[in-house]
Amino acid sequence: MRQATTTFPALRARLTPQQQIFLRDCLAGLRVRPKQLPCKYFYDSRGSGLFDRICQLDEYYLTRAELAIMDRFVAEMGAQIGPAAMLVEYGSGSSVKTRYLLDALADPVAYVPIDVSDEHLHATASELVRDYRHIEILPRCADFTKEFALPRPARAASRTVVYFPGSTIGNFLPAQAARLLRRIAFTSGAGGGLLIGIDLQKDVARIEAAYNDRLGVTAEFNLNLLRRMNRELGADFNPGRFAHQACYHRDAARIEM
Secondary structure, eight states: OOOOGGGHHHHHHHSOHHHHHHHHHHHHHHTSSSOOOOGGGGOSHHHHHHHHHHTTSSSOHHHHHHHHHHHHHHHHHHHHHOTTEEEEEETOTTOHHHHHHHHHSSSOOEEEEEESOHHHHHHHHHHHHHHOTTSEEOOEEOOTTSOOOOOOOSSOOSEEEEEEOTTGGGGSOHHHHHHHHHHHHHHHOTTOEEEEOOOOOOOHHHHHHHTSOTTOHHHHHHHHHHHHHHHHHOOOOOGGGOOOOOEEETTTTEEEO
């Protein structure tokens, strides 16, 4: 990003509160070694659309595996959640897998999709309002790793259940994951529940292929973050001078990009 710090006061005056946090996080991440950026910033409107394409790629096995699990066990999941629940989904995206669950729940009170991409979130919520008229749809644009207030449904729920699919928990270091799980426990409250998806260890070649697809969609998804910083924060990155690389970190048992 431009290092002319005298321009920062003028720049910050033009930014929304969310963009000011975005700027702060980017500057902090680019000043450390190795440089790093929070993965939540991938998900602007275009990034969310690109991630939807990633989920449909031949190499990206995660979504197909989880959909197959939902298809096979969704009735059991619905029975465990019970009637009149409020379902809260962290990182809801397009809520594709959630539809399986909503169809299986008995008299659900409300569904609260939580996502950081406001435009994508409300477009998805509008579709859900049309398709699930008997369920109150209460979208919440928020960073689920931070504190946020749940909306209050018009009808009292028997319990709050957090739905966290996609193996997203694997994006966090152990200490970060523990903090997030504590927040989930607080959010769901007494008698609440958690339905979480976690990927298992498997062949490294298969994992790396899922994040290095031959069509280059994942690469474009990553580089879109630089374009977002240019557009929203006045940065001057040249994405053509960057390359996407995803490799499996054996010690940490995760993909790093």
